């Protein structure tokens with residue numbers, strides 16, 4: 001099948017590349033000329049494990065093409081994926097500039113039947129509006145099918161997730177348009193959840209909001225456990241073994257970040273308010289997340305009268321391991337708050353090398369720790385689990401280790417004479 005994928009962010013790029021690997025002929029489109037040139041050379045502008053090899057392989061098989069010529073790609077392909085960004089406005093509403101631009105171009109270029117598939121995360125009701133817009137622009141409804149097919153790709157695991165979905169969610173207007181979807185994903189082994197356009201949009205928000213709720217729940221619980229000297233990992237383990245709860249997304253820590261959870265919880269809250277519904281849980285989920293970093297700053301304050309002038313090393317800047325993405329990263333939120341308190345920040349991340357005026361980012365993990373009063377692990381990169389703790393301790397001036405992701409065994413670390421602060425670890 002000839003497929004055009006509009007937008008080459010991590011969703012578009014992964015979707016397009018995997019579809020090519022499944023045997024389709026894919027044209028990935030972006031208006032960023034530099035990005036397209038880079039991709040056409042087989043270089044990948046984002047860090048996503050496994051993606052680069054797959055791009056090169058399918059480029060060589062001539063199944064994967066990169067172009068800035070959106071009009072030609074639309075004309076060539078009967079199937080169009082929309083995977084452009086939908087950034088959030090302050091109030092949780094969405095900036096649909098990129099989607100609207102694509103729809104405008106589509107309306108100008110539709111001369112044969114197109115199956116248009118929205119993968120971008122959009123607020124409930126958006127796909128119905130897209131249909132109205134296309135019809136308003138003079139496109140006969142028989143000339144296109146619009147499908148909502150939200151993505152559930154985790155950054156850092158996007159390729160795996162695309163090949164092994166738990167389910168494929170498809171919102172359709174007409175049941176017959178499922179034929180194309182079944183052909184597209186023929187080689188994937190996953191059940192279909194077929195619903196309305198708005199139902200599919202809602203499933204996407206519900207999934208992310210529920211996962212975020214699990215995280216804020218375990219983080220709130222960690223505060224209570226701490227007060228009762230209870231080990232949070234025991235609680236999470238026990239909860240997770242109840243099949244009704246499941247063990248995932250119960251890792252207590254500094255909170256959730258990234259380009260999806262914070263934005264999507266805010267968006268669902270906004271959607272509820274638009275219909276005069278007071279979304280109490282969604283608001284609380286965000287509040288716990290926003291204050292989780294403060295809990296650990298307060299813990300630090302019990303060791304020092306003030307943080308002014310203290311040298312604090314932060315390990316991990318990405319919002320989670322295996323990505324170079326720092327959007328809404330808790331590490332950056334934490335750093336910002338520590339800077340306000342007058343601390344000097346030095347940082348290290350295996351991938352992220354942020355050019356920053358206010359902090360020093362080191363290329364060497366051990367250099368980053370030299371002379372530090374405090375070490376904070378903000379992101380659970382594997383590398384941090386296997387460092388030479390004796391060397392770390394010797395390089396530090398102080399002895400406080402804040403394990404913001406509970407990746408260190410507190411018993412083991414104490415033999416190196418650290419004062420260990422974990423997330424409800426006993």
Ligand code: UGA
Pocket residue numbers: 121151152153154155156208211215248249250251252253254255256257258259260261319320
């Ligand atoms: C998330 C969803 O997991 C994907 O299914 C979805 O497709 C994607 O959003 C999206 O909407 O595009 P992602 O943002 O890549 O994926 O990251 P996650 O692995 O879900 O982690 C999100 C945040 O939660 C991270 O900051 C992570 O550190 C935190 N987290 C996760 C915890 O604090 N505790 C946990 O137990 C799990």
